[in-house]
Each structure stands twice: as C-alpha cells, then as structure tokens.
Amino acid sequence: MTLNNHVIPFQLGNNSIRGNIVRLQTVVSEIVKRHQYPTNVESLFADTLTITACLGSRMKHNGVFTIQAKGTGDVHTLFSDITSDGFLRGYVGLNARFKSVESNLNSLMGSGHVSFTLDQGKYSKRYQGIVSLEKQNMSKITELYFNNSEQLETKFLTFNYYDINISNRKNLFSAGLIMLQKLPVKSSFDKESNEEIWQNSLNFLSTLGKEEFLSTNLKSEEILYRLFNELEITVYEEIIIRDQCRCSEEKIKFVVKNLSKRELKEIADKNGNVKVICEFCKTERIFPCQISN
Numbered sequence: 062m063t064l065n066n067h068v069i070p071f072q073l074g075n076n077s078i079r080g081n082i083v084r085l086q087t088v089v090s091e092i093v094k095r096h097q098y099p100t101n102v103e104s105l106f107a108d109t110l111t112i113t114a115c116l117g118s119r120m121k122h123n124g125v126f127t128i129q130a131k132g133t134g135d136v137h138t139l140f141s142d143i144t145s146d147g148f149l150r151g152y153v154g155l156n157a158r159f160k161s162v163e164s165n166l167n168s169l170m171g172s173g174h175v176s177f178t179l180d181q182g183k184y185s186k187r188y189q190g191i192v193s194l195e196k197q198n199m200s201k202i203t204e205l206y207f208n209n210s211e212q213l214e215t216k217f218l219t220f221n222y223y224d225i226n227i228s229n230r231k232n233l234f235s236a237g238l239i240m241l242q243k244l245p246v247k248s249s250f251d252k253e254s255n256e257e258i259w260q261n262s263l264n265f266l267s268t269l270g271k272e273e274f275l276s277t278n279l280k281s282e283e284i285l286y287r288l289f290n291e292l293e294i295t296v297y298e299e300i301i302i303r304d305q306c307r308c309s310e311e312k313i314k315f316v317v318k319n320l321s322k323r324e325l326k327e328i329a330d331k332n333g334n335v336k337v338i339c340e341f342c343k344t345e346r347i348f349p350c351q352i353s354n
Contacts, residue, residue, distance in 0.1 A: 065084075065085075065086035065087060065234070065277070066084075066085050066086055066087060066088040066301060066302045066303065066304075067083070067084060067085075067281065067299040067300060067301055067302060068081050068082070068083045068114055068115060068118040068299065068300040068302060069081065069082050069083075069281050069282070069285070069296060069297065069298075069299045069300070070118075070296075070297040070300075071285055071289075071294055071295060071296045071297060072294070072295045072297075073241075073258060073262055073289055073292040073293065073294055073295075074254075074255070074258035074262075074292050074293055075293055076244065077243070077244060077251075077254070077255045077258045077259070078241055078242065078243055078244060078258060078259060078262055078292075079241075079242050079244060080239060080240050080241045080242065081115045081118065081238075081239070081240045082237070082238075082239050082281045082284065082285055083111050083114050083115045083118075083237050083238045083239075083240075083302075084234045084237040084274075084281050085110070085111060085114065085234060085235060085236050085237060085302060086233075086234045086235055086277070087235075087304065088110075088114075088149055088302050088303065088304040089107050089110050089111065089221070089235040089236040090230075090235040091304045092106075092110060092149070092150065092151060092304055093106060093107055093110075093223070093235070095342070095343050096152060096153065096343070098153055098155070099159070099161075100223060101161065101162060101163060101164040101169070102136060102153055102155070102169070103223040104164060104221055104223040104224040105136070105139065105153075105164070105166065105169065105198075105199065106139070106141075106151065106153050107221040107223050107235065107236040108198065108199045108200060108219045108221060108236065108238075109128060109130075109139055109141050109151065109199050110141050110149060110151050110236065111219060111221070111236045111237060111238050112128065112199055112200065112203050112217065112219070112238065113126065113127075113128050113141040113142065113143050113149065113151070114143055114147075114149055114302045115217075115238060115240050116128075116177070116203075117142070117143035117144075117145075117149075118143075118147070118300045118302075120145040120179070120181060121181075122145065122181040122182070122185065123144075123145050123181065123182060124144070124145050124179065124180050124181030124182055125142050125143070125144050125145075125178075125179075125180050126142060126143055126177075126178070126179050126180075127140070127141070127142040127176075127177075127178040127179075127180075128140070128141050128142070128175065128176070128177055128178075128199075129175070129176050129178070130166075130170060130173065130174070130175040130176075130194065130199075130202075131173045131174060132169075132170030132171045132172065132173030132194055133170070133171035133172050133173055134161075134168070134169050134170040134171030134173075135155060135156050135158075135159045135160070135161045135169060135170075136153060136154065136155055136156075136159075136161075136169040136170045137154045137155070137156060137170070138152075138153065138154030139153055139154075139170065139175075139199075140152055140153075140154075143302070144307070145181075146303075147300060147301055147302045147303050148303050148305040148306075148307065149302050149303065149304060149305070150304070150305070150306050150307070150341040150342065151341065152340045152341055164224065165197040165198060166194060166196065166197055166198050166199060166202065167194065167195075167196070167197055170194055171194070172193075172194060173193075173194045174191050174192065174193050174194060175191070175192050175193075175194060175199075175202050175206070176189055176190070176191050177189065177190045177191075177192075177203075177206055177210075190206055190210040190211075192205050192206045192209070192210075198219075199219075200217035200218070200219045200238070201217075203215070203217055204216065204217055207242070213242050213243065213244075213245075214242070214243040214259070215240065215241070215242045215243075216240070216241045216242075216263060216266065217238055217239075217240050218238060218239050218240075218266055218269065219236070219237070219238040220234075220236065220237050220238065220271050220274045220275055221235060221236035221237075221275075222234075222235055222236070222275060223235075223236075225271070232276065232277045232278065233275040233276065233277060234274075234275045234276075234277060237274060237275065239266060239269070239274075239288075241259075241262055241263070241266065243255070243259045258292060261291070261292060262289060262292060265288045265289055265291075265292070266288060268288070269284070269288060281299075282296055306339060306341045306342035306344070307341075308339040308341065308342060308344065310346060313337050313346055313348070314348065317335055317337070317348050317350065325350050329350055333349060333350055334347050334348065334349050334350065335347070335348045335350050336348075
C-alpha cells in the first residue's frame with residue numbers, strides 16, 4: 062500500500078516523457094506547522110518543499126539537493142533541501158516587520174535569484190544552476206530553470222491546501238505535484254510523434270482538479286492511470302520522503318566550542334548559558350559556557 066509521503070516516478074509514450082507524482086501529507090504539514098509562518102508564506106513554502114522532494118528524489122549517489130532563493134522583499138530567504146535518503150527540511154527568512162498579504166513570489170521576495178544545487182560529494186562534480194526571480198511562483202521558476210539550463214521542456218502542476226480556506230484537512234494531502242518532462246527525441250522520425258504525446262499529456266494534466274489530487278481517498282497510481290492511461294504509462298517504485306533534520310548536538314557543541322570569548326559573551330545569557338535553536342527543526346539546545354574575564 063502506498064504510504065502518505067512519497068515520490069513515484071513514471072514514463073509516458075514509450076519513454077517520450079518522464080515524470081514524477083509527489084504527494085506529501087505529514088511531512089509538509091509538520092514542517093510548516095512548527096514554523097508558524099503567515100498563511101500566504103505557508104503556501105509558497107509548501108510548494109518549495111514539494112518541488113525539492115521531486116527533484117532531489119533523482120539522486121543516484123549519496124548527496125544533498127538544495128533550492129535556495131534570495132530576495133530584496135519581505136521574504137528575504139526561501140530554503141529547502143533533501144538528502145539522498147529522502148530527509149526533507151526547510152525554512153523561510155522573513156523581515157522583522159513582515160506585513161505582506163501578497164501570495165505571489167515576486168511580491169513577497171522582490172528582485173533576486175533562485176539557485177538549484179546538487180552536491181553528491183566525491184561521486185560527481187558539484188552542480189549549481191541559477192535563475193532570476195522573474196516568475197510569480199516556484200513552479201514557473203523551476204520550469205524556467207529546466208528550459209534554460211538543461212534544455213528540457215518541463216511542466217509542474219503544484220497543489221497545496223494552504224492557499225484555500227478549508228476547516229477540515231483530515232482527508233487531504235497537505236501538498237503535492239505532478240511533473241512532466243519532454244525527453245530529447247532519438248531521431249527526426251520521432252519528433253512529430255513525441256510532440257503529439259507531449260501535447261496530449263499536457264491536455265490530460267490540465268483536467269486534474271485540486272480536490273481530486275489532494276484527496277487521500279485516491280492512490281497516486283489511480284490518479285496517474287486516470288490521467289495518462291491512453292499514453293502507455295509505466296509506473297515505478299515509490300520513494301519515501303521523511304521529515305528529518307540533520308542538526309545534532311555534537312555539531313553545535315563543536316561550533317560553540319570554537320567561538321571566541323568575546324563572541325560567547327555576546328550571545329550568553331546572565332547564567333553563562335548559550336541557547337541555540339535550529340532554524341530548520343526548531344529544536345532548542347542549551348550549552349553551559351565557562352567564560353573567564
């Protein structure tokens with residue numbers, strides 16, 4: 062049985078198109094809940110986490126995939142990453158006087174850029190692609206990244222329940238998406254057929270409604286077959302996504318230990334303790350420090 066937090070890869074039209082369906086229930090809801098952001102920011106954050114899970118699930122070796130946006134607006138930072146083990150996390154940086162009621166990316170972040178970074182350590186060279194903040198949401202930004210940086214025509218259709226007024230979210234996934242990518246044709250003879258399959262897949266995808274996609278009464282495989290059964294669909298094994306931070310007491314102890322006396326005095330409380338709160342998981346840790354005069 063399909064679990065509640067997963068990415069499922071699939072192919073259409075005899076490998077003419079590849080795609081992912083991502084449906085995240087507790088992972089996104091728990092990450093979003095612990096941060097307590099304004100509602101308009103929650104929707105942006107949920108979509109970013111979902112896109113990160115989608116793209117990061119492709120890693121073939123141990124590593125980390127990161128999406129990071131930097132802007133001049135009331136939202137100055139938007140960050141999420143995922144490990145090759147499926148551990149997802151993220152946070153949003155807001156200005157102290159945040160009051161925006163806008164929901165689109167341009168209004169919230171102003172001018173800036175989004176970076177897509179894949180780091181698989183010794184197995185491959187670190188890769189980073191950068192796109193300017195010129196679209197109204199993260200799905201359009203990510204499509205632009207693939208079209209420009211990788212020359213792959215790509216479509217993202219994202220859903221989350223944070224941008225709609227729903228009192229009962231019990232039977233809904235909190236967020237998800239379907240991604241389609243048009244693969245390069247093997248020969249000129251396949252070009253026309255490939256384009257026809259691509260247009261048909263986009264038309265079928267456009268019929269998908271938000272309530273249908275987010276409903277926990279439908280399995281992800283059922284949604285895929287409803288949409289694309291006419292296009293020779295092949296569905297692959299699911300990839301499980303988990304809400305798990307990578308912070309640790311040992312790492313933070315090391316950082317605190319290597320601070321200078323002046324730095325420790327600036328951040329220590331009246332009892333000489335240093336309190337550290339993880340930006341991602343909000344775990345609070347207190348370290349006693351011996352600061353001599």
